[in-house]
Structures are given as C-alpha cells and as structure tokens.
Amino acid sequence: MSKLFLTRKPRLLIGRKVPSVFIAGFLVILPATPSLGSPALGAVVSKTVMFEKKFANCSALNKVYPGGVAKSSKVKNKGGATNYAPEVNSKIYEANKSKDRDKDGIACER
Numbered sequence: 001m002s003k004l005f006l007t008r009k010p011r012l013l014i015g016r017k018v019p020s021v022f023i024a025g026f027l028v029i030l031p032a033t034p035s036l037g038s039p040a041l042g043a044v045v046s047k048t049v050m051f052e053k054k055f056a057n058c059s060a061l062n063k064v065y066p067g068g069v070a071k072s073s074k075v076k077n078k079g080g081a082t083n084y085a086p087e088v089n090s091k092i093y094e095a096n097k098s099k100d101r102d103k104d105g106i107a108c109e110r
Contacts, residue, residue, distance in 0.1 A: 052095035058108035061096060068109035069093045075105030082109050 055061040061069065067084030071093040079102050086106045093100075093107055100107040 052091040054095045055099070058099050058110075061099065061108045062110060065092070065108070066110070068106050069096060070106045070109075072105065077106055077109055078102050078104035079109065084110060 055064075058068075065087045067082065067086040069092045070086040070088045071090050073088045086109055093105070096107045
C-alpha cells in the first residue's frame with residue numbers, strides 16, 4: 001500500500017509531467033504506471049490554496065502559514081527578529097492586509 005504525503009508546497013512538482021486531478025481542494029498525483037498492489041488513486045496528495053482566504057485573526061493564519069504571508073519576495077521585515085520565513089502569496093496577503101500592523105508587507109509575521 002502506498003503512503004500518502006500531505007504538503008502545502010506543491011511547487012516542488014513544477015516542471016514534472018505527472019497525471020493529476022483536483023479533488024475537494026487537494027491535488028492528487030496519479031501514479032505514472034500503476035503497480036500491483038497499489039491503490040488506483042494517487043501516491044501523493046498535496047494541499048493547495050485555490051482561492052484567497054480571509055482569516056479571522058493572526059492565530060488562525062499562523063496555523064496554516066507559521067511565518068505569516070508576504071505580498072512579494074522583495075519585502076523586508078521592519079519589526080524585530082522573526083523565527084519563521086513568511087510565505088509569499090499576494091492574493092492571500094491582500095485578503096488579510098488588515099493584519100499587517102506595521103505595514104511592512106508581511107501579515108502576521110512571527
């Protein structure tokens with residue numbers, strides 16, 4: 001029986017030609033050649049964000065994005081030292097812009 005792997009970073013698959021389908025917000029990667037004893041559906045399941053999500057508060061956002069969300073890779077943290085690197089996603093940042101208290105382009109950094 002194959003193992004299922006959950007990850008928030010499907011970009012590791014970019015550039016690889018693999019058969020896949022979206023099922024209920026998950027990207028299911030189908031095996032290229034089914035082997036005996038393997039399940040019909042995929043060996044790898046990857047969680048994807050299909051739309052911008054507005055979180056209720058920073059605690060909720062940090063459960064999904066521990067380092068917060070940055071609007072671009074060029075922004076720099078104006079506050080103190082942080083423990084986690086932010087995820088760069090302009091759509092998620094725009095939906096949660098109100099949670100960027102120091103207006104440095106990173107929402108809920110920690």
